[in-house]
Amino acid sequence: MSSEASSDASSRLAPGLYIVAGPIGNLSDLTPRAAEILRLADVVAVEDTRVSAKLLRHAGSDRPMIPYHDHSDERVRSRLVDRMAGEAVALLCDAGTPLISDPGYKLVRDARAAGRAVTTAPGPCAMIAALTLSGLPTDRFLFMGFLPNKEKARGDALAEVMGLRATLVFYESGPRTGKSLAAMAGVLGDREAAVAREISKTFEEVATGTLLELAERYADNAPRGEIVIVVGPPSDEPVAAAxxxxxxxxxxxxxxxxxxxxxxxxxxxxxxxxxxxxxxxxxxxxx
Structure with a gap:
């Protein structure tokens, strides 16, 4: 075998699924290992080809992309699992770690059921980054994802965890931030909290205070960008309620x-x- 052929063989990835964490803002946060997988994979499954094209260019990758997102049906997932028998399929979301508040777990589940190899290339995650920025307890926390849109469902979701002695982490959109903070205060009580936005980007901002203070701050001034709300655990002190x-x-x-x-x-x-x-x-x- 020629040295060139040997080099080509050694640079190929083994068949299977590769879960690749991308940056949540700053492209420099892409790890060298993640960049290598994106360059060597046979195909990259992405949420939005327009968003991921920029990251692939940054990684020096010219690999073909296939859309895979919330609205992808079972046939798309099945074809990707079939390809994993002989090809390396990289899974990439728009920002951060796949499977965190997105449907990627179904692809992992089906890949494992089919006997495909599954590998992760860990990296940035907005939930963890916001938690570390908040100054709130990190020894025990619960990720809540996005709260429901409807008021009753939102209140019910918060009521389920109101007694849990753990820090709570939520994803949120800018326009809903004020109402969500007010709902949290109404059900959970006026706890210490933090609102993080544009994490790792030029205009990164973390606002801290109580839920009511933050609800007032954002009531008529919706924050821009991707929002993470971190809420501290209930106080050990008894509440002297009016x-x-x-x-x-x-x-x-x-x-x-x-x-x-x-x-x-x-x-x-x-x-x-x-x-x-x-x-x-x-x-x-x-x-």
Whole structure:
């Protein structure tokens, strides 16, 4: 075998799926290993070819791209899994690590079920970056992704985790940021929080304060760019709740839940007696 042929063989990637983390803003954050995979893969599955074309050029890659995103049907996924039998397929999302708040897990699941090799090239992730920037506890945290659009579903999702002693991390869009912060304050209480935007870019910004302070800041001034909201865990200190605050919390909860469940939610939040809150809820309902 010639030295040229030997070199070509050694530069090929083994068949399978390669999960490639891309930058979340600064192209320099692309790791050398990730760049090499993008140069050597037989095909790159991407969310948006226009976005990924810029990154591939930065990596020195001329590999063909195939769209793979939320709206891709099972046939697209099946064809990619079939190709993995003899080719290296790289999976790339628009920013950061694939599978974090995107449908990539289905491709990994089907690849493993078909016996394909799956490899990851770890790198940037907006969730982790925002958590480290927030100054909030990092020993225990929960990623919540995007909250639902509808008010009741949003409140229900927050109520599920209101008693969890962990830092919560959310992805959000600029126009929804103010309303989401206000909803968090209404259900979770006025906790310490941080809003991170444009992470690793020229205009990176992290605003800190309580949820109510941040909700007021962004109520009529929607932030631009990709937003990550980090919310601290509930305080260990008992909440000295004013009567009007308890009533407001009950009314908010009853807009989403039956009175008995609303009383339980508010009791957990304020450390109050559930039966007394149920009686108060019925008074408010009748009034």
């Amino acid at each position: 009567e009007e605050d308890v009533d407001a919390a009950l009314l908010d909860a009853m807009a989403r839940l039956p009175a008995s469940k609303a009383a339980g939610e508010v009791a957990k939040r304020f450390g109050l007696e559930r039966r007394a809150l149920y009686d108060r809820a019925m008074e408010l309902k009748e009034g």
